[in-house]
Amino acid sequence: MKPTTLYIIRHGKTMFNTIGRTQGWSDTPLTKEGEEIIRYLGLGLKDTVFQEAYSSDSGRAMQTARIILQEHENGAAIPYGTDSRIREWCFGSLDGGYDGELWGVVPRILAFKDYEDMMTNRISYKDLADAIIAADTANWAEPYDKIRERVWSGFEDIAHHREKNGGGNVMIVSHGLTISFLLSLIDNRLPMQIGLENGSVTKLTYENGSFTIDTVNDTHFIDNGRGIASAH
Incomplete structure (x- = not known):
């Protein structure tokens, strides 16, 4: 069986991100610059074999996932679904x-x-x-216990499903505070990762009910994709 690895991506930069507005359950689309960065990310990930892909049900996350899959070598064949549990915190x-x-x-x-x-x-x-x-x-x-239950069960269910079906890589598009919060549930010694970059990849390995943090806020896939784009 292959190891189960989650590639958790923060969605691309949106209109609200750009003008400094709080974006929890409210939603705005990616800017042109945001789309461009995610295209680079998609190119940087195009040779990574994904067994399946997920995003939250927020428009910005779905838009990000679609762009990445469009750039992927095998994007049309990768099963993709949404999960409301991995959306951003609600700021009321x-x-x-x-x-x-x-x-x-x-x-x-x-x-x-x-x-x-x-x-x-x-x-x-x-x-x-x-x-x-x-x-x-x-x-x-939302109260803390509700956020904790939905975020943990969302990511854990995705990981467990993949492990149960032979392991491999899963692409997941989620949100800055949600990803940061998930990391804290895995290792409570970590500081708040408020500064996760749009399009950054946080990689987790999952085995027998436990997550291991491999990388956090990794932007090298974007850099690689930019290099691929400029070479053509």
Whole structure:
């Protein structure tokens, strides 16, 4: 049996990413630059054999997955599906607002001076989820336990299904905070990976119910794809 490896990709850069708006369950399409970077990523991954592919059900993740599969040598033959469990956190009434609103109010709720002070003191994801709920005037934000259950079961079910069916590589397009949170569930010593690049690849190996982190925020596939594109 082959090892089971997840290639977890942060979606391409979107309109909201570009203008600094909070994008949880709200959604905007990739920009032209975002599409171009993901095409490079697709070229960089075109020779990687994927048994199957998934994305969250958010438009930006589905758009990213489609571009990668279009560039792949065997993209049309790779089974692809969506899973709502691996979508981004919901920021409630702060969703769609400027990043400064979210990262302005959350530190104050947690009794920190500002965002930098909060990150220096290394808050937990539960602290963050609780603060988002406190700031959310619409009562849409998810409690920590619900986020934990859906994110873990989403990725674990995908990995377990692949392992059960002979192993191999799975391409998964998800979201920055969701990927960062998953990493913390695997290894709680890791700092928050808030700065994951759009189009970066985080690679995990799965065996007998356990994940191992291989690489985080890897952008070399994009660089390789850019080289391939410029050679033609």
